[in-house]
Amino acid sequence: MLTRRGIFLLTTLFAGAARAAPAGDAAAQEATARAFVQKTADALLAVLNSSAPVADKQARMRPLVDSNVDVDGIARFCLGRFWRTASMAQQNDYLTLFHAVLVKSITGRLGDYSGVKIEVGRAQAREEGVIVSTTITRPNNAPAALDWLVVTQAGEPKLADMIAEGTSLRITTRKDYDSYLTRNNADVGTLIAQLRKQATTDGG
Protein backbone atom coordinates (compact mmCIF):
# COMPACT_ATOMS: atom_id res chain seq x y z
CA MET A 1 0.00 0.00 0.00
CA LEU A 2 1.24 3.40 -0.85
CA THR A 3 2.09 5.67 1.99
CA ARG A 4 0.85 9.20 1.96
CA ARG A 5 4.41 10.30 1.23
CA GLY A 6 4.55 7.85 -1.68
CA ILE A 7 1.34 9.22 -3.17
CA PHE A 8 2.66 12.73 -2.78
CA LEU A 9 5.91 11.81 -4.56
CA LEU A 10 4.06 10.06 -7.37
CA THR A 11 1.66 12.96 -7.93
CA THR A 12 4.46 15.49 -7.97
CA LEU A 13 6.40 13.31 -10.44
CA PHE A 14 3.38 12.99 -12.73
CA ALA A 15 2.54 16.64 -12.38
CA GLY A 16 6.14 17.45 -13.25
CA ALA A 17 5.99 15.18 -16.30
CA ALA A 18 2.67 16.69 -17.34
CA ARG A 19 4.13 20.14 -17.13
CA ALA A 20 7.37 19.21 -18.85
CA ALA A 21 5.68 17.63 -21.89
CA PRO A 22 3.69 20.70 -23.00
CA ALA A 23 6.74 22.88 -22.32
CA GLY A 24 8.73 20.89 -24.89
CA ASP A 25 5.76 20.98 -27.25
CA ALA A 26 5.40 24.70 -26.69
CA ALA A 27 8.97 25.39 -27.78
CA ALA A 28 8.47 23.33 -30.94
CA GLN A 29 5.12 25.01 -31.63
CA GLU A 30 6.67 28.42 -31.15
CA ALA A 31 9.47 27.62 -33.60
CA THR A 32 7.01 26.28 -36.19
CA ALA A 33 4.71 29.28 -35.80
CA ARG A 34 7.58 31.73 -36.09
CA ALA A 35 8.87 30.06 -39.25
CA PHE A 36 5.34 30.05 -40.66
CA VAL A 37 4.91 33.79 -40.03
CA GLN A 38 8.31 34.52 -41.58
CA LYS A 39 7.40 32.49 -44.67
CA THR A 40 3.92 34.03 -44.96
CA ALA A 41 5.28 37.55 -44.43
CA ASP A 42 7.91 36.98 -47.15
CA ALA A 43 5.26 35.72 -49.57
CA LEU A 44 3.01 38.67 -48.69
CA LEU A 45 5.80 41.19 -49.19
CA ALA A 46 6.78 39.65 -52.52
CA VAL A 47 3.26 40.48 -53.75
CA LEU A 48 2.91 43.85 -52.01
CA ASN A 49 6.26 45.23 -53.11
CA SER A 50 6.24 43.91 -56.66
CA SER A 51 5.78 46.35 -59.51
CA ALA A 52 2.95 44.28 -61.01
CA PRO A 53 -0.40 45.98 -61.69
CA VAL A 54 -2.94 45.90 -58.83
CA ALA A 55 -5.14 43.34 -60.62
CA ASP A 56 -2.17 40.92 -60.83
CA LYS A 57 -1.37 41.48 -57.17
CA GLN A 58 -4.97 40.72 -56.23
CA ALA A 59 -4.92 37.52 -58.25
CA ARG A 60 -1.70 36.41 -56.51
CA MET A 61 -3.05 37.34 -53.07
CA ARG A 62 -6.08 35.09 -53.15
CA PRO A 63 -4.24 31.73 -53.10
CA LEU A 64 -1.97 33.13 -50.37
CA VAL A 65 -5.02 33.80 -48.19
CA ASP A 66 -6.55 30.42 -49.05
CA SER A 67 -3.49 28.42 -48.11
CA ASN A 68 -2.27 30.36 -45.08
CA VAL A 69 -5.35 31.70 -43.31
CA ASP A 70 -7.82 29.61 -41.29
CA VAL A 71 -10.72 31.43 -42.95
CA ASP A 72 -13.45 28.98 -41.88
CA GLY A 73 -12.18 28.99 -38.29
CA ILE A 74 -12.16 32.79 -38.18
CA ALA A 75 -15.61 32.94 -39.77
CA ARG A 76 -17.08 30.58 -37.17
CA PHE A 77 -15.42 32.49 -34.37
CA CYS A 78 -16.85 35.76 -35.66
CA LEU A 79 -20.40 34.42 -35.82
CA GLY A 80 -20.03 33.25 -32.20
CA ARG A 81 -23.22 32.10 -30.52
CA PHE A 82 -25.22 32.62 -33.72
CA TRP A 83 -23.35 29.84 -35.57
CA ARG A 84 -25.47 27.28 -33.70
CA THR A 85 -28.75 29.01 -34.50
CA ALA A 86 -27.97 29.37 -38.22
CA SER A 87 -29.37 26.76 -40.62
CA MET A 88 -26.97 24.59 -42.60
CA ALA A 89 -27.70 26.61 -45.74
CA GLN A 90 -27.07 29.85 -43.85
CA GLN A 91 -23.79 28.49 -42.47
CA ASN A 92 -22.63 27.64 -45.99
CA ASP A 93 -23.68 31.01 -47.42
CA TYR A 94 -22.04 32.77 -44.51
CA LEU A 95 -18.72 30.91 -44.93
CA THR A 96 -18.59 31.65 -48.66
CA LEU A 97 -19.41 35.33 -48.21
CA PHE A 98 -17.07 35.76 -45.24
CA HIS A 99 -14.26 34.37 -47.38
CA ALA A 100 -15.09 36.77 -50.22
CA VAL A 101 -15.30 39.81 -47.92
CA LEU A 102 -12.03 38.90 -46.20
CA VAL A 103 -10.13 38.50 -49.46
CA LYS A 104 -11.67 41.71 -50.76
CA SER A 105 -10.74 43.70 -47.68
CA ILE A 106 -7.14 42.52 -47.95
CA THR A 107 -6.74 42.91 -51.69
CA GLY A 108 -8.75 46.14 -51.84
CA ARG A 109 -6.07 47.93 -49.86
CA LEU A 110 -2.99 46.52 -51.53
CA GLY A 111 -2.03 49.92 -52.88
CA ASP A 112 -1.73 51.28 -49.31
CA TYR A 113 0.98 48.82 -48.45
CA SER A 114 3.74 49.20 -50.97
CA GLY A 115 7.20 49.66 -49.51
CA VAL A 116 6.20 47.81 -46.36
CA LYS A 117 8.70 45.82 -44.26
CA ILE A 118 7.90 43.13 -41.70
CA GLU A 119 10.34 42.17 -38.97
CA VAL A 120 9.43 38.93 -37.20
CA GLY A 121 10.06 38.96 -33.44
CA ARG A 122 9.47 36.42 -30.70
CA ALA A 123 6.82 33.71 -30.48
CA GLN A 124 4.82 32.80 -27.36
CA ALA A 125 2.61 29.73 -26.95
CA ARG A 126 -0.79 30.57 -25.47
CA GLU A 127 -3.94 28.62 -24.83
CA GLU A 128 -5.56 29.64 -28.12
CA GLY A 129 -2.42 29.20 -30.25
CA VAL A 130 0.98 30.82 -30.71
CA ILE A 131 1.31 34.61 -30.77
CA VAL A 132 4.12 35.78 -33.05
CA SER A 133 5.09 39.44 -32.66
CA THR A 134 6.10 41.43 -35.72
CA THR A 135 6.99 45.05 -36.39
CA ILE A 136 5.58 46.64 -39.53
CA THR A 137 7.35 49.60 -41.07
CA ARG A 138 5.91 51.64 -43.89
CA PRO A 139 7.44 54.68 -45.54
CA ASN A 140 6.39 57.88 -43.71
CA ASN A 141 4.80 55.90 -40.88
CA ALA A 142 5.95 55.13 -37.36
CA PRO A 143 6.78 51.43 -36.84
CA ALA A 144 3.69 49.53 -35.69
CA ALA A 145 3.49 46.35 -33.62
CA LEU A 146 1.37 43.59 -35.13
CA ASP A 147 0.83 40.22 -33.43
CA TRP A 148 -0.16 37.15 -35.47
CA LEU A 149 -2.13 34.31 -33.88
CA VAL A 150 -1.07 31.00 -35.40
CA VAL A 151 -3.15 27.85 -34.85
CA THR A 152 -2.64 24.29 -36.05
CA GLN A 153 -5.29 23.19 -38.53
CA ALA A 154 -5.07 19.56 -39.73
CA GLY A 155 -1.40 19.49 -38.75
CA GLU A 156 -0.62 22.69 -40.66
CA PRO A 157 0.05 26.13 -39.13
CA LYS A 158 -2.57 28.69 -40.15
CA LEU A 159 -3.14 32.35 -39.38
CA ALA A 160 -6.19 32.79 -37.10
CA ASP A 161 -6.02 36.43 -36.02
CA MET A 162 -4.07 39.67 -36.19
CA ILE A 163 -3.74 41.91 -33.16
CA ALA A 164 -2.71 45.56 -33.46
CA GLU A 165 -2.27 47.67 -30.31
CA GLY A 166 -4.18 45.11 -28.30
CA THR A 167 -7.12 45.06 -30.70
CA SER A 168 -7.89 41.68 -32.22
CA LEU A 169 -9.37 41.63 -35.69
CA ARG A 170 -11.52 38.58 -35.03
CA ILE A 171 -12.78 39.73 -31.61
CA THR A 172 -13.69 43.16 -33.02
CA THR A 173 -15.55 41.55 -35.94
CA ARG A 174 -17.31 39.13 -33.59
CA LYS A 175 -18.48 42.04 -31.42
CA ASP A 176 -19.64 43.90 -34.53
CA TYR A 177 -21.65 40.92 -35.81
CA ASP A 178 -23.01 40.11 -32.36
CA SER A 179 -24.30 43.61 -31.81
CA TYR A 180 -25.72 43.79 -35.33
CA LEU A 181 -27.56 40.49 -34.90
CA THR A 182 -28.80 41.36 -31.40
CA ARG A 183 -30.35 44.49 -32.88
CA ASN A 184 -31.77 42.59 -35.86
CA ASN A 185 -33.80 39.89 -34.07
CA ALA A 186 -30.90 37.41 -34.14
CA ASP A 187 -31.70 36.84 -37.83
CA VAL A 188 -28.53 35.49 -39.47
CA GLY A 189 -30.21 36.13 -42.84
CA THR A 190 -29.83 39.89 -42.31
CA LEU A 191 -26.10 39.49 -41.64
CA ILE A 192 -25.72 37.37 -44.77
CA ALA A 193 -27.51 40.06 -46.79
CA GLN A 194 -25.08 42.68 -45.44
CA LEU A 195 -22.05 40.53 -46.24
CA ARG A 196 -23.40 39.92 -49.75
CA LYS A 197 -23.63 43.69 -50.19
CA GLN A 198 -20.04 44.12 -48.96
CA ALA A 199 -18.78 41.35 -51.21
CA THR A 200 -20.39 42.80 -54.33
CA THR A 201 -19.98 46.57 -53.93
CA ASP A 202 -16.91 48.18 -55.44
CA GLY A 203 -14.02 49.10 -53.24
CA GLY A 204 -15.61 47.50 -50.14
Next chain:
Amino acid sequence: MGLMTSRLPSLLIGLCLAGVLVGCATPPPASDADALAEYRENNDPLEPTNRVIYEVNDSLDSAIFAPLARGYRAAVPDSVREGVHHVLLNIGSVPLLANDLLEGHLDGAGDTAARLLVNTTVGLGGLIDVAQIWGIARHDADFGMTLALWGADPGPFLFLPLLGPSNVRDAVGFAGDIGLDPSTYLSGPNWLLFAYSRFGVSAIDARERHLDDLAEIKKTALDPYATLRSLYNQNRAQQIAQARGGVTQ
Protein backbone atom coordinates in the same frame (compact mmCIF):
# COMPACT_ATOMS: atom_id res chain seq x y z
CA MET B 1 -35.82 85.94 -9.48
CA GLY B 2 -39.11 85.95 -11.36
CA LEU B 3 -37.28 84.80 -14.42
CA MET B 4 -35.60 82.03 -12.44
CA THR B 5 -38.85 80.72 -11.00
CA SER B 6 -40.64 80.86 -14.33
CA ARG B 7 -37.78 78.94 -15.94
CA LEU B 8 -37.59 76.31 -13.27
CA PRO B 9 -40.64 74.25 -14.30
CA SER B 10 -39.57 74.13 -17.93
CA LEU B 11 -36.09 73.14 -16.81
CA LEU B 12 -37.60 70.34 -14.74
CA ILE B 13 -39.74 69.20 -17.66
CA GLY B 14 -36.63 69.23 -19.83
CA LEU B 15 -34.75 67.14 -17.32
CA CYS B 16 -37.62 64.67 -17.07
CA LEU B 17 -37.70 64.35 -20.84
CA ALA B 18 -33.96 63.86 -20.79
CA GLY B 19 -34.58 61.21 -18.13
CA VAL B 20 -36.79 59.39 -20.61
CA LEU B 21 -34.12 59.68 -23.26
CA VAL B 22 -31.41 58.56 -20.83
CA GLY B 23 -32.64 55.04 -21.10
CA CYS B 24 -30.94 51.98 -19.77
CA ALA B 25 -30.41 48.85 -21.80
CA THR B 26 -32.62 45.89 -20.94
CA PRO B 27 -30.44 42.90 -20.06
CA PRO B 28 -31.27 39.65 -21.87
CA PRO B 29 -33.25 37.10 -19.80
CA ALA B 30 -31.25 34.80 -17.52
CA SER B 31 -32.44 31.84 -19.64
CA ASP B 32 -30.31 33.08 -22.55
CA ALA B 33 -26.91 32.52 -20.94
CA ASP B 34 -24.83 33.34 -24.05
CA ALA B 35 -26.64 36.61 -24.66
CA LEU B 36 -26.35 37.54 -20.99
CA ALA B 37 -22.60 36.79 -21.00
CA GLU B 38 -22.17 38.98 -24.08
CA TYR B 39 -24.22 41.76 -22.48
CA ARG B 40 -22.09 41.67 -19.34
CA GLU B 41 -18.86 41.62 -21.34
CA ASN B 42 -19.92 44.70 -23.30
CA ASN B 43 -20.36 46.47 -19.95
CA ASP B 44 -22.69 49.00 -21.55
CA PRO B 45 -25.85 49.37 -19.41
CA LEU B 46 -26.34 52.92 -20.77
CA GLU B 47 -26.22 51.74 -24.39
CA PRO B 48 -29.41 53.50 -25.60
CA THR B 49 -28.13 56.87 -24.33
CA ASN B 50 -24.59 56.18 -25.54
CA ARG B 51 -25.92 55.44 -29.01
CA VAL B 52 -27.78 58.77 -29.09
CA ILE B 53 -24.54 60.58 -28.18
CA TYR B 54 -22.67 58.55 -30.79
CA GLU B 55 -25.19 59.62 -33.44
CA VAL B 56 -24.88 63.28 -32.45
CA ASN B 57 -21.07 63.07 -32.45
CA ASP B 58 -21.14 61.32 -35.79
CA SER B 59 -23.36 64.00 -37.36
CA LEU B 60 -21.13 66.78 -36.01
CA ASP B 61 -18.11 64.86 -37.23
CA SER B 62 -19.46 64.41 -40.76
CA ALA B 63 -20.53 68.06 -40.94
CA ILE B 64 -17.61 69.79 -39.23
CA PHE B 65 -14.67 67.85 -37.81
CA ALA B 66 -13.91 65.35 -40.56
CA PRO B 67 -14.03 68.03 -43.31
CA LEU B 68 -11.78 70.28 -41.17
CA ALA B 69 -9.34 67.40 -40.67
CA ARG B 70 -9.35 66.63 -44.40
CA GLY B 71 -8.73 70.29 -45.13
CA TYR B 72 -5.87 70.32 -42.62
CA ARG B 73 -4.36 67.25 -44.29
CA ALA B 74 -4.71 68.76 -47.75
CA ALA B 75 -3.37 72.20 -46.85
CA VAL B 76 -0.54 71.38 -44.46
CA PRO B 77 2.45 69.26 -45.54
CA ASP B 78 3.15 65.95 -43.73
CA SER B 79 6.32 67.21 -42.12
CA VAL B 80 4.62 70.29 -40.65
CA ARG B 81 1.70 68.23 -39.32
CA GLU B 82 4.20 65.84 -37.76
CA GLY B 83 5.96 68.80 -36.12
CA VAL B 84 2.66 70.14 -34.75
CA HIS B 85 1.84 66.70 -33.37
CA HIS B 86 5.22 66.52 -31.65
CA VAL B 87 4.77 69.98 -30.10
CA LEU B 88 1.37 68.92 -28.71
CA LEU B 89 2.86 65.74 -27.27
CA ASN B 90 5.69 67.73 -25.75
CA ILE B 91 3.27 70.14 -24.06
CA GLY B 92 1.36 67.14 -22.75
CA SER B 93 4.53 65.65 -21.24
CA VAL B 94 4.01 67.32 -17.86
CA PRO B 95 0.77 65.46 -16.98
CA LEU B 96 2.37 62.35 -18.48
CA LEU B 97 5.33 62.73 -16.12
CA ALA B 98 2.95 63.26 -13.19
CA ASN B 99 1.13 60.03 -14.10
CA ASP B 100 4.39 58.09 -14.45
CA LEU B 101 5.24 59.16 -10.90
CA LEU B 102 1.74 58.45 -9.55
CA GLU B 103 1.94 54.98 -11.09
CA GLY B 104 5.32 54.46 -9.43
CA HIS B 105 7.07 53.99 -12.79
CA LEU B 106 10.33 55.71 -12.06
CA ASP B 107 12.01 54.45 -15.26
CA GLY B 108 9.09 55.78 -17.28
CA ALA B 109 9.22 59.08 -15.41
CA GLY B 110 12.96 59.32 -16.15
CA ASP B 111 12.29 58.75 -19.85
CA THR B 112 9.49 61.33 -19.91
CA ALA B 113 11.61 63.92 -18.08
CA ALA B 114 14.55 63.30 -20.43
CA ARG B 115 12.29 63.53 -23.48
CA LEU B 116 10.76 66.78 -22.24
CA LEU B 117 14.18 68.29 -21.62
CA VAL B 118 15.78 67.13 -24.88
CA ASN B 119 12.81 67.88 -27.13
CA THR B 120 12.10 71.30 -25.63
CA THR B 121 15.72 72.40 -26.14
CA VAL B 122 17.48 70.50 -28.95
CA GLY B 123 14.12 69.57 -30.48
CA LEU B 124 13.11 73.25 -30.78
CA GLY B 125 10.16 73.32 -28.40
CA GLY B 126 9.14 69.79 -29.26
CA LEU B 127 8.95 70.33 -33.02
CA ILE B 128 11.44 67.51 -33.65
CA ASP B 129 11.37 64.33 -31.58
CA VAL B 130 15.13 64.25 -31.04
CA ALA B 131 14.71 62.00 -27.99
CA GLN B 132 13.15 59.30 -30.19
CA ILE B 133 16.13 59.52 -32.55
CA TRP B 134 18.39 59.18 -29.50
CA GLY B 135 16.53 56.04 -28.48
CA ILE B 136 14.25 57.37 -25.74
CA ALA B 137 10.85 56.26 -26.98
CA ARG B 138 7.56 57.80 -25.87
CA HIS B 139 5.11 55.76 -23.84
CA ASP B 140 1.52 56.32 -22.79
CA ALA B 141 0.36 57.21 -19.31
CA ASP B 142 -2.78 59.07 -18.28
CA PHE B 143 -4.85 59.46 -15.15
CA GLY B 144 -7.38 56.85 -16.28
CA MET B 145 -4.53 54.32 -16.46
CA THR B 146 -3.21 55.54 -13.12
CA LEU B 147 -6.64 54.99 -11.52
CA ALA B 148 -6.74 51.50 -13.06
CA LEU B 149 -3.35 50.72 -11.54
CA TRP B 150 -4.62 51.94 -8.20
CA GLY B 151 -7.38 49.35 -8.47
CA ALA B 152 -10.29 51.35 -9.93
CA ASP B 153 -12.73 49.36 -12.09
CA PRO B 154 -13.61 50.86 -15.46
CA GLY B 155 -17.28 51.24 -14.55
CA PRO B 156 -19.87 51.31 -17.34
CA PHE B 157 -18.84 52.16 -20.90
CA LEU B 158 -19.62 55.77 -21.86
CA PHE B 159 -19.78 57.53 -25.19
CA LEU B 160 -18.91 61.12 -24.30
CA PRO B 161 -20.08 64.17 -26.25
CA LEU B 162 -17.26 65.23 -28.62
CA LEU B 163 -14.69 63.01 -26.86
CA GLY B 164 -16.09 59.66 -27.97
CA PRO B 165 -15.60 56.22 -26.38
CA SER B 166 -14.69 56.13 -22.69
CA ASN B 167 -15.87 54.72 -19.38
CA VAL B 168 -16.53 56.16 -15.95
CA ARG B 169 -12.93 55.66 -14.79
CA ASP B 170 -11.41 57.16 -17.94
CA ALA B 171 -13.83 60.10 -17.90
CA VAL B 172 -12.70 60.87 -14.35
CA GLY B 173 -9.15 60.34 -15.62
CA PHE B 174 -9.71 62.88 -18.38
CA ALA B 175 -10.71 65.47 -15.79
CA GLY B 176 -7.77 64.40 -13.63
CA ASP B 177 -5.33 64.99 -16.48
CA ILE B 178 -6.65 68.53 -16.88
CA GLY B 179 -6.00 68.93 -13.16
CA LEU B 180 -2.46 67.60 -13.54
CA ASP B 181 -1.67 70.05 -16.35
CA PRO B 182 0.08 73.17 -15.01
CA SER B 183 -1.34 75.35 -17.81
CA THR B 184 -4.80 74.80 -16.27
CA TYR B 185 -3.77 77.02 -13.36
CA LEU B 186 -2.38 79.89 -15.38
CA SER B 187 -4.66 82.82 -15.99
CA GLY B 188 -4.66 85.92 -18.17
CA PRO B 189 -5.78 86.52 -21.75
CA ASN B 190 -2.60 85.07 -23.27
CA TRP B 191 -2.95 81.79 -21.42
CA LEU B 192 -6.61 81.63 -22.31
CA LEU B 193 -5.68 82.08 -25.95
CA PHE B 194 -3.02 79.38 -25.54
CA ALA B 195 -5.55 77.01 -23.94
CA TYR B 196 -8.13 77.52 -26.67
CA SER B 197 -5.59 77.23 -29.49
CA ARG B 198 -4.11 74.10 -27.97
CA PHE B 199 -7.55 72.55 -27.59
CA GLY B 200 -8.50 73.39 -31.17
CA VAL B 201 -5.24 72.23 -32.72
CA SER B 202 -5.27 69.04 -30.60
CA ALA B 203 -8.77 68.24 -31.83
CA ILE B 204 -7.87 68.72 -35.49
CA ASP B 205 -4.58 66.84 -35.07
CA ALA B 206 -6.29 63.89 -33.37
CA ARG B 207 -9.07 63.79 -35.96
CA GLU B 208 -6.61 63.96 -38.88
CA ARG B 209 -4.62 61.05 -37.46
CA HIS B 210 -7.77 58.90 -37.37
CA LEU B 211 -9.23 59.95 -40.75
CA ASP B 212 -8.36 56.68 -42.48
CA ASP B 213 -9.15 54.16 -39.77
CA LEU B 214 -12.46 55.79 -38.81
CA ALA B 215 -13.51 55.97 -42.45
CA GLU B 216 -12.62 52.28 -42.79
CA ILE B 217 -14.69 51.37 -39.70
CA LYS B 218 -17.69 53.33 -40.96
CA LYS B 219 -17.39 51.65 -44.33
CA THR B 220 -16.88 48.05 -43.24
CA ALA B 221 -18.50 47.67 -39.81
CA LEU B 222 -22.12 46.57 -39.67
CA ASP B 223 -22.45 48.35 -36.33
CA PRO B 224 -19.78 51.07 -36.10
CA TYR B 225 -20.83 51.97 -32.53
CA ALA B 226 -20.28 48.40 -31.28
CA THR B 227 -17.01 48.21 -33.24
CA LEU B 228 -15.69 51.42 -31.66
CA ARG B 229 -16.75 50.21 -28.22
CA SER B 230 -14.91 46.94 -28.69
CA LEU B 231 -11.78 48.61 -30.09
CA TYR B 232 -11.72 51.08 -27.18
CA ASN B 233 -12.16 48.38 -24.53
CA GLN B 234 -9.49 46.12 -26.04
CA ASN B 235 -6.98 48.92 -26.57
CA ARG B 236 -7.41 50.28 -23.02
CA ALA B 237 -7.11 46.78 -21.54
CA GLN B 238 -3.80 46.33 -23.33
CA GLN B 239 -2.44 49.76 -22.33
CA ILE B 240 -3.30 49.06 -18.69
CA ALA B 241 -1.87 45.53 -18.81
CA GLN B 242 1.38 46.94 -20.21
CA ALA B 243 1.49 49.68 -17.57
CA ARG B 244 0.79 47.09 -14.88
CA GLY B 245 3.67 44.98 -16.13
CA GLY B 246 5.90 48.03 -15.92
CA VAL B 247 6.33 47.96 -19.69
CA THR B 248 6.35 51.58 -20.73
CA GLN B 249 6.53 50.98 -24.45
